[in-house]
Amino acid sequence: MPNKPNIVFILADDLGYADLSCYGRREYATPNIDRIAERGVRFTQAYANSAVCSATRLALITGRYQYRLPLGLEEPLAGKAHVGLPPEHPTLPSLLRAQGYATALIGKWHLGVLPSFGPLKSGYDRFWGIRSGAIDYFTHLNSRGAPDLWDGDRTVEQTGYLTDLLGDRAVEVVNNARGPFLLSLHFNAPHWPWVAHGDEGESERLRGGNLRHYDGGTMRTYARMVQAMDTQIGLVLQALDVTGQADNTIVVFTSDNGGERFSDTWPFSGVKTELLEGGLRVPAVMCWPAGLRAGTTCDQVMATMDWLPTLLDAAGAASDPAYPPDGIDLLPVLRGGAVSPRTLFWRYKNNEQAAMRDGDMKYLKIRDNTFLFDVVQDPRERANLKTRRAEEYNSMVEQWNTWNETMLPTIPDSFGEGFSAAQLADHIGM
DSSP: OOSOOEEEEEEESSOOTTOSGGGTOOSSOOHHHHHHHHHSEEESSEEOSSSSHHHHHHHHHHSSOGGGSGGGGSBSOOSOTTOSOOTTSOOHHHHHHTTTOEEEEEEEOOSOOTTTOOGGGTTOSEEEEEOSSOBOTTTOBBTTSOBOOEETTEEOOOOSOHHHHHHHHHHHHHHTOOSOEEEEEEOOTTSSSOOOTTOHHHHHHHTTSOTTOTTOOOHHHHHHHHHHHHHHHHHHHHHHHHTTOSTTEEEEEEESSOOOTTOOOTTOOOOTTOOSHHHHBOOEEEEOTTTSOSSEEEOOOEEGGGHHHHHHHHTTOOOOTTSOOSSOOOHHHHTTOOOOOOEEEEEETGGGEEEEEETTEEEEEETTEEEEEETTTOTTOOOOOTTTTHHHHHHHHHHHHHHHTTSOOOOTTSOBOOOOTTTOTTOTTO
16 A cells, blocks of 8 residues: 555553443444444454553553563553653553654553653653543643643643543644654543533532542443443534545554443453453444445454554554564454454452453453353353363463563552452452
């Protein structure tokens, strides 16, 4: 293809597998995200690299298992100024920028704080958004009560609902594009705090308090948060159409991990912070009218780290040989090639979790309890086959241990987020 494709990579925060109407959500519609799937491909077996946010974002930007870097041991990064994405590490934006791409991050960073770390140090030409894990949608204060809305490396004050503000900036990037561009549009929706349009009163109630507010939120509020994000995505797609860039623009939409309190993870069990399928399986849709057939589904098992080699291939770029990706290039499959068996590994510090997907089978460990599931036939992970298929179970445990020895070891002072029985009533014994 003579012209390099533009890339718009849209990342939701804590969106469940079935939180889009094209994945089965019935309580509300997401027509604009569905339109991406209609124009291209819907993945049925997409995984996040982690069950929590900053670890997955590290895998996305590097194309590698997050456990290769100290930042990836934080689940998520919380209050450590000396930990972040090293500026010298090649990233998706830095590798594309070397190929002539303009690069912009609009939205959430969460890979380290100034002065040592930041989007402008890791390949992005422009940054407008938030640096921490979450901020209030109206006050734009983070969990510590500090302002956390940035234009480049300076804080800014801006009135408005954050999802709308991010959409506005993303449309500006599209409208002002000259030549190929990477737009990383990383929404914080539908991450807590649970506030939607018109909920300024709830925002004020939370000022100076806990943004997680276990005493707040409803299914209706959550639906309105997702719909607000879908509306802004529709405006970005419209801008691509109006400017004549849609045909040769790759648009990807996915989530950084599985869903949280109000999300729909059907048919899976488990939520964010858990290596059950509900904590790891994510929606993923992609379109590229000039390069991919429309209206298809893809059953290839894939993970967040696959996006880097896939998008580099589409752009005619290559990874840095000193930092080879652990992800694979999905383009051959998306262009009609055969689906191939895949082996993926996870670990998570909270509750001493471990997991491995090999073909249809999944090894899972939670504290001292271990399991073997056929997650194709048993997606809810109910029938433990580890005794009936002991040889296969033992082999997977051995493979996981061998893989784990190639990663950085877990460290005692790293953070590991999880839910307790006091926080969520369905987490008895946790």
